[in-house]
Amino acid sequence: MTQGAPPPKFEVNTIDVVSVESSKITGVSLYSGRAEITRLYALSVPTGQNQVKISGLPNVLDHSSLRVEGRGAATIHGVTIAATPVPPIASTSDALVALEHKKERVGKAIARCRKSIAALETFVSSVSTEKINVQDLGSVVNGYEAEGEKLDDKLLELEQLLLDVDKDITIERARLRGSSHRNHDLGQTATISVFAETGGDIELVLIYAVRRANWSATYDIRVDMQTKEKPVTLIYKAAILQSTGESWEDVPLTLETVTPSFGTSLPELTPWRLSVWKPPSGTRHTMSVEGGPVAAGTRVRYRLAATTARKVKGSSSAEGMDDGNEDLTSYFDMAASAPMQHAELNIAAQGAMSATYQVPGLISIPSDGQEHSVTIVQLQLDATMSRVSIPRAETRVHLKAKIKNASEYTLLRGNASVYVDGSFISKSTVPAVSPQENFDCPLGLDPSIRLTYPSVEKKASKSGFYSKTSTQVFTQRITVHNTRSDSIEDLKIVDHIPVSEDSQITVKLNTPALTVLTNTGTLGGKNARPDPVKIAEGVIAQWDGAEEAEADFGSLGKDGKLNWVCTVPAQGKLNLQLQWEVSSPASVTVTGL
Template sequence: MVTSETPPPFEPINVIELSSVESSKIVSVSLYSGRAEITRLYKLDVKTGQNQVTITHLPNVLDWASLWVEGRGAATIHDVTVSYSPTPPTVTTSPELSASLLKKERTQKALDRCKKSLASLESYLGTLNVERIEVAQIGNVVEKYETEAEKLDDRALELEKQLRDIDQEIISERTKLNAVGRGWNNKLSLQAAIGVFAEHEGEVEIALIYAVSSANWSAGYDIRVNMQTKEQQVTLIYKAAISQSTGEVRSQFLFVFHKYSLHPIIRLQAIPASHNSAGPPVLLRKTNVQAVEEMEESDDEMGFGIFDDEPSMAHREIGVSSTGNVSATFQVPGLITVPSDGQQHNVTIVQLKLDATLSWISVPKEDTKTHLKARIKNASDYTLFSGNASVYVDGSFISRSYVPPVSPEESFDCPLGIDPSIRIMYHPRSKKVTHSGFYQKTANHVFSQRITIFNSKSTAVDNVKIVDQIPVSENSQIIVKMSNPALTLPPSSGTTIANGKPPQPVDVSPGIKAQWDGTDEPGFDMTALGKDGKINWVSSMPAQGKMNLHLQWEVTAPACAIIVGW
């Protein structure tokens, strides 16, 4: 059909070029182990119709498939592609560099002239004939030479100094040119092209949310123990060591989140109009993510849905996929700056006041030193990730330790180093031998071991555990019996204890109990009760107190037997 109407002309595409470094700000960074999610906000003016927005200087470590786009304003996002930016021409000169080179050339020529003048003066002095000069004039000639030569020397020194200064200016300017030509492009050479169709002219906002590698954090701790109090003796300072070398060299404000939630990861894949640009299709961010009931933070706190409170740009038709994931996150109040230097920068996540049960343990048969240990309960909402810890007791650094993974309401053991105020003497062992029998003589060996413990503290201590051991017979002809403390083994049926319960501790003296070693520990294997010969005493000691322990056992064997191992 022929018509006289002329079709409307195509509106030209409005091209907008933005530098991610200069035209945006980082509004949040969610840091994970080995990666980070960055949200950058851009403000730009669009014209009615089609706008092609190109954002340059995105980091090379950006995960192309992770790029999400959100927008606010009366416009529609059509497509998003990622590619490498064209390599800019190498910058080799500038007006400043040209001026410095010209100044150097002029100064060099002036220095050459000065040196020639000085050489001419010396040459003239060498041509003078003493026989033709009156004696009275020789002094004037020499004085004139000295004056002129000194002026030329000073001039030459000044020009040489100027040349050195000019050379520094040239080096500095060339360094700047190299930074412009190569510095940013080494790590920030990606660009994103975004098609935006605007209903009318005006300002819109676009947020780019993308993941980058080369960012990491690890847990670390300061454990401070106050021995002067009985409640909440432990202060645990939970720290994060953050490092990044993403190439986003301007200061970044990193937030580390703190709630443990189950939430979906929803990704929406764009359907590009063409495949002319390099790289795979990009993922667009969905703007109406539904929060899960367990999730107490808002989408805005998590870096999602930053435009949820206002009308958001629509997206062109997309396909949807979703997966579930459990994430452990922390939130740190305030802002911190982490440069792109690959170095670790520490930030405090939280400071926790925790209850702990302190105990002292020593195996004086091996070493008379007393080790201090804390059984710490994580009575907080924070999960503790594995990490190294610096241990302080009453303000003094004691040792390095290690914190295992600990969930809320779980407990963990933390070695606190040597406590020199609990001193132990392991006295020499005594032995008595008697014989009995007429035809088959039997030797009875009685061993006695004394242990003395001193508490030199000005305060009482509880849970002091001393571990010792008697030998265990591996031959039916050798019988070992412990006589002090009077610990016995319950009757057994085969390889199991009859009632499945360990024997009760024995009261040795007021405040001191003896037991088979291990029976007070959770998950103890009852079938191993007493098989290693280990026992322990657990006691409470008053300030400046002293405690004596006595271990005695008998070994009965044929008198002619040669026994080894005791």
């Protein structure tokens, strides 16, 4: 088969296809904020030039993303897409008219029945002993009862029939409203020009991106405090929602952790020039900086080979729809469709910045805008438990876990429900975590550890003969009580001393005796991490942050923060002391103490 325009003698055949009725979604790749849909259409085309009009495509379809692939002995000559002309919204139907007529007839029958009952009552009321013999009274009463019962039964049947007709009218009106709603959401039509030298069956595949589809990561984090090895069970889930107008029924679903960029280009830097500002006479001269904003990137035109990694013979793209329709020509292959594969739970692709997850089996997501949860994987992870308290702010002890993501899965930022020993503790947030990275997870409060933080003790003195110096010594005591039946380790207690912002004020830490490094982070002329100070058995003190792997040694202690890391035996108590002194000229009033 050679490529070329069809002979002019062929007439154009129009084939109308309603997308949701005549196709099947064979794949959905879901990103954050958009999805890529793959739809398969099987149809027959006669010999000659054909225009396949596929209506009922979503309004949220990105025109520039549309591509067409196919199989069969035919040639694609062009692809266009435009809004479907909206027919007048049907306010009535033959069924609705018939129901309304039925309701009118039933209403008139009810009115007649009620008049008959009223007439019967009037007749009985008019009967008197002067007009009827006593021996005939029984037959009159019996006749009244029988006729009244028939009329009552008929009235009840008619009233029930009226209720049923009203219900049917409500259903038919809802159907009409629903039909107009579907037309509103699925209002795009793709027209594909296909030339067939011989008539036969072909397959068309439409691939397009849609907005109003999204997935986000959610987590259940379950911690077993009695287990030492892999105490954390992390259930990684995807919350999926879409309101594209199309229902995804039994589709293979792929979750993508990266969002594709459309129409982006590298920005340009404009020259950054300096000049001397020339002020009006009588004013002083100053320098000013002139620099324009970064120039906007030029518009990028995407061609078929650039928009898809699947460069398949027999494909076409509806690119540049905003600038006018553009014909692209290619041929169908005769090869049969590859069988659909349903991957088990696995990572379809893993990169340095993104990952692709294949959801096992088939899944259905209606176009309802509601969240639908899918489990990606359940992981058993190691964690290091620790307890932290900042008693100057509050004397409660917070429990947290440093969890290592020892898996192949990239964890996206998302909300998490935290459970400890089977009980719900709190809502938390999991940050973006790459494989083999650690992250902190708060596990609530530990009420079994009690801290006492009394008011600070203060002693003041003055020294100096000519220049008086005022010195104030502050002592803060902290008591820790472990009420548990087992010892606790790595309890961190954080506190701070004041920091001077004036050269006349000197702050000195007396207890614990921590060493202050130079601004360059050197100790004894060498770059070194300062050693913690041992306070007692199982208790060390250090500048806060010194234990971090990437600590800036030069900044340690500059903010006045320090901490103790303690081991407290079962039912044991621990006493800590923080002491510092503040010196200044006696004539100076120090604020902030």
